[in-house]
Amino acid sequence: MAKANKRTSLADLAKELGLANSTVSRALNHASDVSDATKAQVWALAEKLHYQPNSLAAALRKGRSNVLGVIVPHINGAFFPAVVHGIEEVASKAGFNVMICQSTEDVDREKKHVEALLKAQVDGILVSMSNTTRDYAHFERVRSQGTPLVFFDRMPALPDACGVVVDDYLGAYQVMEHLIEQGCRRIAHFAGPQILNTTYDRFRAYQDALKAHGIPYREELVVHLPGSSTTAGMTAMQQLLQLPERPDAVFSAYDFPAGGALQLLEDYGIRVAEDIALVGFSNEPFTTMIKPRLTSVDQHGTLMGETAVELFLQLLKRAEPLSSRRIVLKPQLVVRDSSLYGQPAFHKQA
Amino acid sequence: MAKANKRTSLADLAKELGLANSTVSRALNHASDVSDATKAQVWALAEKLHYQPNSLAAALRKGRSNVLGVIVPHINGAFFPAVVHGIEEVASKAGFNVMICQSTEDVDREKKHVEALLKAQVDGILVSMSNTTRDYAHFERVRSQGTPLVFFDRMPALPDACGVVVDDYLGAYQVMEHLIEQGCRRIAHFAGPQILNTTYDRFRAYQDALKAHGIPYREELVVHLPGSSTTAGMTAMQQLLQLPERPDAVFSAYDFPAGGALQLLEDYGIRVAEDIALVGFSNEPFTTMIKPRLTSVDQHGTLMGETAVELFLQLLKRAEPLSSRRIVLKPQLVVRDSSLYGQPAFHKQA
DNA sequence: GAAGTTTACACAATGGTTTGTGGAGATTGG
DNA sequence: CCAATCTCCACAAACCATTGTGTAAACTTC
Numbered sequence: 001m002a003k004a005n006k007r008t009s010l011a012d013l014a015k016e017l018g019l020a021n022s023t024v025s026r027a028l029n030h031a032s033d034v035s036d037a038t039k040a041q042v043w044a045l046a047e048k049l050h051y052q053p054n055s056l057a058a059a060l061r062k063g064r065s066n067v068l069g070v071i072v073p074h075i076n077g078a079f080f081p082a083v084v085h086g087i088e089e090v091a092s093k094a095g096f097n098v099m100i101c102q103s104t105e106d107v108d109r110e111k112k113h114v115e116a117l118l119k120a121q122v123d124g125i126l127v128s129m130s131n132t133t134r135d136y137a138h139f140e141r142v143r144s145q146g147t148p149l150v151f152f153d154r155m156p157a158l159p160d161a162c163g164v165v166v167d168d169y170l171g172a173y174q175v176m177e178h179l180i181e182q183g184c185r186r187i188a189h190f191a192g193p194q195i196l197n198t199t200y201d202r203f204r205a206y207q208d209a210l211k212a213h214g215i216p217y218r219e220e221l222v223v224h225l226p227g228s229s230t231t232a233g234m235t236a237m238q239q240l241l242q243l244p245e246r247p248d249a250v251f252s253a254y255d256f257p258a259g260g261a262l263q264l265l266e267d268y269g270i271r272v273a274e275d276i277a278l279v280g281f282s283n284e285p286f287t288t289m290i291k292p293r294l295t296s297v298d299q300h301g302t303l304m305g306e307t308a309v310e311l312f313l314q315l316l317k318r319a320e321p322l323s324s325r326r327i328v329l330k331p332q333l334v335v336r337d338s339s340l341y342g343q344p345a346f347h348k349q350a
Numbered sequence: 351m352a353k354a355n356k357r358t359s360l361a362d363l364a365k366e367l368g369l370a371n372s373t374v375s376r377a378l379n380h381a382s383d384v385s386d387a388t389k390a391q392v393w394a395l396a397e398k399l400h401y402q403p404n405s406l407a408a409a410l411r412k413g414r415s416n417v418l419g420v421i422v423p424h425i426n427g428a429f430f431p432a433v434v435h436g437i438e439e440v441a442s443k444a445g446f447n448v449m450i451c452q453s454t455e456d457v458d459r460e461k462k463h464v465e466a467l468l469k470a471q472v473d474g475i476l477v478s479m480s481n482t483t484r485d486y487a488h489f490e491r492v493r494s495q496g497t498p499l500v501f502f503d504r505m506p507a508l509p510d511a512c513g514v515v516v517d518d519y520l521g522a523y524q525v526m527e528h529l530i531e532q533g534c535r536r537i538a539h540f541a542g543p544q545i546l547n548t549t550y551d552r553f554r555a556y557q558d559a560l561k562a563h564g565i566p567y568r569e570e571l572v573v574h575l576p577g578s579s580t581t582a583g584m585t586a587m588q589q590l591l592q593l594p595e596r597p598d599a600v601f602s603a604y605d606f607p608a609g610g611a612l613q614l615l616e617d618y619g620i621r622v623a624e625d626i627a628l629v630g631f632s633n634e635p636f637t638t639m640i641k642p643r644l645t646s647v648d649q650h651g652t653l654m655g656e657t658a659v660e661l662f663l664q665l666l667k668r669a670e671p672l673s674s675r676r677i678v679l680k681p682q683l684v685v686r687d688s689s690l691y692g693q694p695a696f697h698k699q700a
Numbered sequence: 701g702a703a704g705t706t707t708a709c710a711c712a713a714t715g716g717t718t719t720g721t722g723g724a725g726a727t728t729g730g
Numbered sequence: 731c732c733a734a735t736c737t738c739c740a741c742a743a744a745c746c747a748t749t750g751t752g753t754a755a756a757c758t759t760c
Contacts, residue, residue: 022710022750023709025747025748038708054410054747057715060715061747061748075438081430081431088450089452097470099450100450101447101448102438116405120447230638284635285634286636288580289639290641360717370740372741373740375718406716409717
């Protein structure tokens with residue numbers, strides 16, 4: 001009665017049955033070249049001994065681990081969790097395990113995680129870049145090894161990069177057209193880090209939309225946020241309120257700062273929607289809970305995660321030089337009370 | 351100029367340098383029994399050839415994968431993402447990769463994920479049970495294999511189960527005492543599934559607190575939620591409003607239903623806080639964004655994740671029969687406007 | 701009934717690393 | 731100068747499953 005903690009291996013089954021390892025393996029897997037009788041024997045014993053195949057050994061031999069690596073900047077807010085949700089859903093269905101890492105917006109940790117995932121022989125890596133990533137050498141390494149690499153949401157400006165993003169430019173442009181349609185003319189912008197394609201595109205759309213509608217671009221109406229927190233939005237709003245002339249709308253690159261601005265405006269007795277329109281970006285759950293409900297842009301996080309995995313699966317099939325594919329999802333402008341300029345937003349009747 | 355896509359292995363280094371595999375291995379690892387000169391040689395060549403150790407092979411040989419499996423019911427809301435955040439943080443720091451799975455509240459998927467993780471030779475499993483889990487055979491299997499098993503938040507009623515939970519009973523009891531202190535006497539409860547220790551404890555505390563303060567328990571004031579959504583809370587509130595006598599407080603086992611109730615009450619012109627106190631549970635981000643701000647209970651999700659990993663690391667060290675340890679975190683009642691019964695909650699000045 | 705095909709399995713190599721053992725050469729001590 | 735000790739490294743087994751090849755026996759076919 002020793003420890004006997006050792007898991008039963010395929011070889012144990014073989015020895016017990018007087019078969020060769022290969023026969024047992026074939027009996028358990030593709031199962032050609034082995035009689036139904038022995039198949040039954042093998043399966044019965046496997047069941048009885050609680051045999052569990054060792055994925056590591058199989059992966060080592062087959063050169064395929066069925067593990068998918070994922071690197072996200074963080075797991076805060078609603079967006080990235082939604083993406084992870086979608087990723088896990090589809091990956092799991094396709095027989096893949098998901099290894100998750102967060103870079104915490106730190107390129108060094110991002111690099112380390114890439115290394116660790118490659119060492120773990122993952123079959124592919126899904127990554128949304130940190131906002132401190134400047135060079136892409138660590139990503140090049142992945143591709144040069146032949147490991148499928150799929151970006152999502154935040155992707156580098158490389159011509160041959162695969163990924164799935166949402167059309168931030170379009171989403172932001174729609175926001176702007178909506179605001180202009182509402183009669184807003186002094187539209188302010190809370191900008192995110194310009195190094196990221198996402199927030200950069202939102203800013204670009206802000207500028208282009210102004211231009212297209214003959215509205216002059218005023219630098220003083222753009223506040224670069226230090227983060228995406230509520231308080232960041234409050235101080236940004238405070239800054240705007242100190243201008244000689246108040247903006248009549250604010251388009252924030254994130255939802256939480258918009259929420260902060262909303263709170264601050266309330267404290268100042270300035271009525272959101274009636275006096276100043278407010279729009280966020282991301283469609284966080286709280287946007288439907290607050291008063292007035294916040295107009296925002298949905299990024300389809302779950303769909304993005306699902307699509308990213310499907311793209312990965314495609315890359316995995318073809319051993320070809322990984323044709324660069326970029327899938328662009330359409331964002332959805334969700335108009336709610338906060339952007340209906342000039343109209344009383346509170347107590348709108350059902 | 352063939353494909354040459356093959357990654358360079360330890361054996362390649364050995365051959366190139368005319369050394370034995372063992373020497374190269376020792377040079378790269380603990381590095382005793384090998385001269386500094388050859389160590390340098392090995393490292394130099396490893397660098398030059400971009401050698402990346404194959405974790406799978408190492409894990410297979412060492413019987414240790416440095417992978418931690420995590421099973422969560424889902425990745426929605428703020429709580430579970432926070433836990434995952436904490437888990438990844440500490441696990442990563444300890445040199446572990448994290449494999450994440452969601453059961454989607456489906457015990458069958460939970461079982462499959464347990465199987466998959468064991469096959470993947472994970473060094474331990476962290477799990478928060480699905481609400482459809484009735485028997486714990488699949489968990490017993492894990493422990494019988496000697497794989498450390500740590501529950502978090504939702505754990506089974508087994509005497510020898512390890513895990514980290516928050517004291518839901520205490521949190522809920524504090525909610526009740528707070529409400530009673532505010533003068534509430536007809537306190538309603540939105541109850542979660544009674545199969546889960548968490549929501550069961552919240553309900554139990556609700557009952558006990560009433561009893562302790564000589565307030566009769568009224569069955570009609572308890573609504574069992576079909577889910578934890580906003581709409582679930584709205585219909586539950588609607589149901590309560592049809593009672594001959596209105597409750598003067600609602601303690602919801604989740605935040606979102608409380609938010610839904612708040613919206614419904616507003617539609618009916620019933621003032622939250624003034625006319626009816628409202629308390630949720632989980633301290634979702636939206637609780638601070640809405641008006642009135644929602645009183646809630648913080649579950650310290652991130653801390654829970656961190657603690658769970660630390661508990662796992664302890665279990666991993668000792669090969670002993672895994673002493674059952676249950677770590678209980680203190681929840682934090684966060685009193686905000688919505689529960690200040692009788693007081694006007696809106697426009698409270700700063 | 702001989703030649704050719706199929707069936708069902710065994711043998712052995714393979715994947716990449718770790719680790720116990722052993723041994724040649726260099727060093728030290730008496 | 732010989733024995734004892736150390737250094738530094740090689741050899742080979744082990745981890746566990748997969749897979750190409752080889753080979754008996756059973757079967758088909760004319």
